Amino acid sequence: MAQTTGTAPGEQSATPHVKVSARDLNLWYGDTQALHDINLDMYSRQVTALIGPSGCGKSTFLRCLNRMNDLIPRVHISGRVALEDEDIYDPSVDVVQLRTYVGMVFQKPNPFPKSIYENIAYAPRLHGTGTSRSELDDLVESALKRAGLWNEVADRLDTPGTELSGGQQQRLCIARAIAVNPEVILMDEPASALDPLATATVEELIHELKDNYTIVIVTHNLQQAARVAGYTAFFHMGQIIEVNDTDTLFTNPAEQRTEDYITGRFG
């Protein structure tokens, strides 16, 4: 597997900071191995895209990064995933806490059946981040602003989140993830259920969020990976075939399988 530690386009520092790393990561669903010896560094203030054909293990890998696979029966994992050098699979790790550091946004927008306000305020209240009403008000406003949704919903915070358009719902889900101050945001095909205009808005948002978070995104859309990601990893049959800065991976792939995939020969 090819992996660079070089500088991504637009990145000032020669050695980007590794925020999350996977080392020799294997995962089995029962007897079936879905991930094989995955090694990947994901950098602070960068978007890393995971691409590859259907069933190659992208979502499985993404779920390893905040232990969402713990919820699936008969899953067995070996190897290491570290957040800032801390092994997230260490038995002492509080998984609920971990998921506030490493938030997740899913393919289909899934707002709670609650008001826009409550969608954002719910988790901070639960975790004790915002206690008074005015603290929560500030937190809701700030999260909605960071998700680029404030101007569209400021006058109707009491309406159900489910009444927003699909694109707005997805930005609400991103605001909800942001509200608990994560360091890493995982996105599993966050725009695939959206129309082109809403997709463009979400992509712009990802671009802005990158300045403050580590973002890992699964996408089927190669153009989207090229637009939003500084780094891209190509998965095939549960392995990483190649990872590199996105421009190099798309224009000068080292591996034949990568070239075949990005030129549409399979997948």
Ligand SMILES: Nc1ncnc2c1ncn2[C@@H]1O[C@H](COP(=O)(O)OP(=O)(O)OP(=O)(O)O)[C@@H](O)[C@H]1O
């Ligand atoms: N809950 C599960 N139980 C058993 N096997 C699973 C489970 N989830 C995924 N798999 C299997 O693991 C492999 C990888 O699936 P995964 O969903 O990670 O791939 P993917 O690359 O994200 O695919 P897609 O692009 O179609 O979403 C597939 O063979 C899939 O059938």
